[in-house]
Amino acid sequence: MKHVFVFVIQELAGNGTEELDLGGKVVVPGFIDSHVHLLYAGLQMARVKLQGVNRKDEFVRKIKESVRYAKEDSWILGGGWNNDLWGGELPLASWIDDITPYNPVWLYRMDGHMGLANSVALKLSGISNLTKDPEGGTIVRTVDGEPTGLLTDSARKLLLPYIPEDTVSERREALLKASSLALMRGVTTVVDFGRYYPGASAELSWKDFSDVYQWADASEKMIIRVCLFFPMETWSRLHELIEEKGRAVSQWIYLGGVKAFADGSLGSNSALFYEPYANEPHNYGLQVTESEILSNMTMASDKSGLQVAMHAIGDKANDLILDIYESVVSTNGIRDRRFRIEHAQHFAPGAAARFGRQGIVASVQPLHLLDDADSATKKLGMDRAQKESFLFRSLLASNALLAFGSDWPVADINPLGSIRTAMKRIPPAWDDAWIPSECLTLNDALKAHTISAASACFLDNDLGSLSPGKLADFVILSTDSWDDFAAEGSASIEATYVSGVRAYP
Numbered sequence: 001m002k003h004v005f006v007f008v009i010q011e012l013a014g015n016g017t018e019e020l021d022l023g024g025k026v027v028v029p030g031f032i033d034s035h036v037h038l039l040y041a042g043l044q045m046a047r048v049k050l051q052g053v054n055r056k057d058e059f060v061r062k063i064k065e066s067v068r069y070a071k072e073d074s075w076i077l078g079g080g081w082n083n084d085l086w087g088g089e090l091p092l093a094s095w096i097d098d099i100t101p102y103n104p105v106w107l108y109r110m111d112g113h114m115g116l117a118n119s120v121a122l123k124l125s126g127i128s129n130l131t132k133d134p135e136g137g138t139i140v141r142t143v144d145g146e147p148t149g150l151l152t153d154s155a156r157k158l159l160l161p162y163i164p165e166d167t168v169s170e171r172r173e174a175l176l177k178a179s180s181l182a183l184m185r186g187v188t189t190v191v192d193f194g195r196y197y198p199g200a201s202a203e204l205s206w207k208d209f210s211d212v213y214q215w216a217d218a219s220e221k222m223i224i225r226v227c228l229f230f231p232m233e234t235w236s237r238l239h240e241l242i243e244e245k246g247r248a249v250s251q252w253i254y255l256g257g258v259k260a261f262a263d264g265s266l267g268s269n270s271a272l273f274y275e276p277y278a279n280e281p282h283n284y285g286l287q288v289t290e291s292e293i294l295s296n297m298t299m300a301s302d303k304s305g306l307q308v309a310m311h312a313i314g315d316k317a318n319d320l321i322l323d324i325y326e327s328v329v330s331t332n333g334i335r336d337r338r339f340r341i342e343h344a345q346h347f348a349p350g351a352a353a354r355f356g357r358q359g360i361v362a363s364v365q366p367l368h369l370l371d372d373a374d375s376a377t378k379k380l381g382m383d384r385a386q387k388e389s390f391l392f393r394s395l396l397a398s399n400a401l402l403a404f405g406s407d408w409p410v411a412d413i414n415p416l417g418s419i420r421t422a423m424k425r426i427p428p429a430w431d432d433a434w435i436p437s438e439c440l441t442l443n444d445a446l447k448a449h450t451i452s453a454a455s456a457c458f459l460d461n462d463l464g465s466l467s468p469g470k471l472a473d474f475v476i477l478s479t480d481s482w483d484d485f486a487a488e489g490s491a492s493i494e495a496t497y498v499s500g501v502r503a504y505p
């Protein structure tokens, strides 16, 4: 098979063709990451990084270090912390108040649904014991009713307006840095969901489009392809733009569709479930957008021909969206619409089969399986966690389209890591797979990061496989043995080509 393929390619060579001797190395299509927050990831690269921090004193030390170089009154931003790594205790403003007396601080949790403010930041944004919880969010408080510094979901809206906006040049720099890192990891196309928390200003996504993406495109600085999704409440604006420009603004920028949120996240106990959290018996999670609003927006977006994606993590949130999608189809009629559910992490019985039956794309992030394994068993209980989490094999068995992504910067952008994780499903410090029957083969995992990911955003005519007529985006891997790769899932990126031109290293 291999030889036939080589022969066919050689037939196509003309005298302008550059021939590379790859020494038998495996070549795969350029990876497509189905879910990133690209500019946000780039911005985070320049901020306090708390990913992987597993002790309180380390957390405090990192803040101390960044305060040392900060101007008085300037915001200390960053995050990526995961309290599950130090035993679960949530951080408090009081941990860092005495080392940050002159600087407001805002540090998001790794899932982005929660963050820690210090007392300077709380004061600056007027959050006190007298402030009421906004709908869809919580100001976490002590038993005396004093804010602890933690703000979840929409409660972040009380503080975010006080953080100065990133400048245009910071955001442009962020795009360039993030894109270079993507190429290093073999990613040639990303689906960008913009600013990722519920309640983020929709305007920001549009400003990023005009200030950053259009600038980069016009000044020939785009080095990866992006497919952009916009907040669903602005669907008519996207509809008009597509009418004007078409879906492909250029070979680099595609206008994707619209996205809204059904629930929060598991890490912040705000993913929406039928059963309460095992560690919080009265908490079922949060529905962050009213059903009628989600339903009306989906109906209108779909009617105008836009692709719709919904964030749903908990089992109840997934069912809610499956129901909405079903009713929109019955009203608007059958067409090739490729409705997506982003994350699709926990399912009630029967949900995986509904993805297949209804033709819903499951846009999932295998690397979250590693981050969530311990907390899922704690928060859902072993029984639920073992039955309903990250059901990739079941989704494929139901004929659903499975698209892989990273949710970068929530998890690292690393398709080879995510492919391996989907094959092995072994969380750190575990001996065995988490639900072994849900492990994928290399082929299935590879498809989910290439051709299926391309189909999931309607780019399969141009991308996702090494086929005549498609754009020549491909990756050379370090391994020369397909069999070893299929057994272990391990390899590294030797080189990344975009449109047939070497882009990395």
Ligand SMILES: *[C@@H]1O[C@H](CO)[C@@H](O)[C@H](O)[C@H]1NC(C)=O
Pocket: 014, 015, 016
């Ligand atoms: C091949 O190269 C020659 C000389 O450089 C040129 O004249 C000819 O047009 C080329 N042929 C093709 C098919 O590009």
Ligand SMILES: *[C@@H]1O[C@H](CO)[C@@H](O)[C@H](O)[C@H]1NC(C)=O
Pocket: 129, 130, 144, 145
């Ligand atoms: C709120 O805090 C202020 C100042 O610390 C205090 O005087 C007041 O009693 C508190 N109110 C409530 C309702 O806890």
Ligand SMILES: *[C@@H]1O[C@H](CO)[C@@H](O)[C@H](O)[C@H]1NC(C)=O
Pocket: 292, 293, 296
């Ligand atoms: C949703 O749409 C229905 C039918 O058009 C309308 O009556 C209702 O007011 C809308 N609800 C919201 C929350 O916009």
